[in-house]
Structures are given as structure tokens and as C-alpha cells.
Amino acid sequence: AQSVAQPEDQVNVAEGNPLTVKCTYSVSGNPYLFWYVQYPNRGLQFLLKYITGDNLVKGSYGFEAEFNKSQTSFHLKKPSALVSDSALYFCAVREASYGQNFVFGPGTRLSVLP
Amino acid sequence: SQTIHQWPATLVQPVGSPLSLECTVEGTSNPNLYWYRQAAGRGLQLLFYSVGIGQISSEVPQNLSASRPQDRQFILSSKKLLLSDSGFYLCAWNLQSGEAFFGQGTRLTVV
Numbered sequence: 001a002q003s004v005a006q007p008e009d010q011v012n013v014a015e016g017n018p019l020t021v022k023c024t025y026s027v028s029g030n031p032y033l034f035w036y037v038q039y040p041n042r043g044l045q046f047l048l049k050y051i052t053g054d055n056l057v058k059g060s061y062g063f064e065a066e067f068n069k070s071q072t073s074f075h076l077k078k079p080s081a082l083v084s085d086s087a088l089y090f091c092a093v094r095e096a097s098y099g100q101n102f103v104f105g106p107g108t109r110l111s112v113l114p
Numbered sequence: 115s116q117t118i119h120q121w122p123a124t125l126v127q128p129v130g131s132p133l134s135l136e137c138t139v140e141g142t143s144n145p146n147l148y149w150y151r152q153a154a155g156r157g158l159q160l161l162f163y164s165v166g167i168g169q170i171s172s173e174v175p176q177n178l179s180a181s182r183p184q185d186r187q188f189i190l191s192s193k194k195l196l197l198s199d200s201g202f203y204l205c206a207w208n209l210q211s212g213e214a215f216f217g218q219g220t221r222l223t224v225v
Contacts, residue, residue, distance in 0.1 A: 032211055034213050034214075036216075041202075041219070041221065042218060042219065043120075043204055043206075043216035043217050043218045043219045044158075044204070044206075044214075044216040045216070046213045046214070046215065049212075049213050051211060088156075090158070092214075094211070096211065101148070101160055101163055101173075102148070102160070102208075102214055104157065104158045105157075106156055106157040107156050107157060
């Protein structure tokens, strides 16, 4: 069975500092990994994905994530946080076989303090 | 380009009343379609998914049902709403191994 863990309910960071939002996953096969951001009362917005290839993937709004197969992790990072990055972040995994569903983590609330 | 429309944005319904939420996708063919529910601004619970017209899989037994009458239309329904059906409902679509794209959500309050 697939599962996703986001070990931190809340992450606080000062504006201008680097941020990391952690994600670990479990799948029986090869994973497809995704990060989404959600602002209040809105749908989820896609940020980036890992399907295959380079372990470091770059996405929207300056975010990037590193796929680490040995640690089964896919942490989201940004070199310099903005107050506007404050939102709810979801990691998701999908097993690399057609028809498998997305499994989402519980979400991490990021607060960037001015 | 592809777009997803979900409506209404907010809905207040009395207990025991019926429900119909609609989701349509434009600009693509034969998408996978999903209905999720999000409680208290946190985790997403997959309710239904569909890989084709008339093909619906239910992930959680509940008071809700889904239908896919057309390739790009996905409807979430209930005959009689319960208080526990309140929540934020999200429709999404994707193709094959790609990322999912979400609608703007419907905030349902059952009173």
C-alpha cells in the first residue's frame, strides 16, 4: 500500500531564510512524487513533480525538491522564503503503474514571518 | 489549454436534502477524474475516481455517489445529506502518469 508522511504539522521560517518542508513516502514499486500548495478556500495548485531522471526537480515560484530513493524522501525546498509562500503544502505519491491513485500526505502549514 | 470547472463554490443545504456537485474538464480527452473531500483544511480523502465514462470506483463507503455521464463530466450526488457530509469538496483530473489538476472546490455546509 502507498503512504505519505509529512512529519511536521507546522513550519515557521523568517522571510528571506531558506525553507524545507519534509515528505517521506512508501510504495511497493517506483514512485511518482508531487508537491502541491493550497491557499485558503482554494483548490490545490501543482508545484512540481518527480517522474524519472534528475533527482533535483525545479518547479513553480522558485521551489525545488530532491528525490532521495534510499531515504524514500522528497523534501520541498526554497532558498529564500517570501511571506506570500505562507500556505498549506501537500506531498503526494502515485505508484508508477497506470490506474493507481494519488495518495496525499496530511499537509504542512508553512508560515513565513516578516 | 486544459481547464477544470467546479461549481457551485459554496453551498448551504439542510439535512435530508439532495446534493449535486458538478465538475467539467475542457481541453483534454479521456481524463482520469477524482472527487476528494477535505475536512478542517487538512488531509484529502479520496471519495471516487473514474478512468472512463460510466466507470466509477468508490474508495470509502458513505452517503455519496458519483457518476460520469460524459467523458469530461463528473458529478457527485447524495439523495439525503447528513451533517457529517459538510466539508470542502475538490474535483481533479489527470492523464496517465501526470500530475493532477484541481478545481477551485465547493464548500458544503449541511445545516
